[in-house]
Amino acid sequence: MRRSEFLRAVEDEFGPRSVALMNDLVLGPVGNRTATDALDAGVAPRDIWQALCAETDVPPERRYGVGRLEPRRR
Known part of the structure; x- marks a missing residue:
C-alpha cells in the first residue's frame, strides 16, 4: 500500500472524521503514535x-483493498 492509497483509504472509510483520526488517535501497534506521526516516522502505510x-472496529471485509488504485485501462 502506498502513502497515497493509504490516505485515500482513510478518506473513503472515515470521511469528515479522517483528519481528526489521523492527528488525534494514538495507535499502539505503530509505536503509540498517531497515524500522521507514524507516517512521518516511516512506518509502512499498510501497518498503519x-x-x-482495528482500533476503530472497521469490519474485516472493508480492511483490504480500500483506497487501491483502479487498474489502468488499455
Whole structure:
C-alpha cells in the first residue's frame, strides 16, 4: 500500500472524521503514535491502516483493498 492509497483509504472509510483520526488517535501497534506521526516516522502505510482499522472496529471485509488504485485501462 502506498502513502497515497493509504490516505485515500482513510478518506473513503472515515470521511469528515479522517483528519481528526489521523492527528488525534494514538495507535499502539505503530509505536503509540498517531497515524500522521507514524507516517512521518516511516512506518509502512499498510501497518498503519491495519492498526487504524482495528482500533476503530472497521469490519474485516472493508480492511483490504480500500483506497487501491483502479487498474489502468488499455
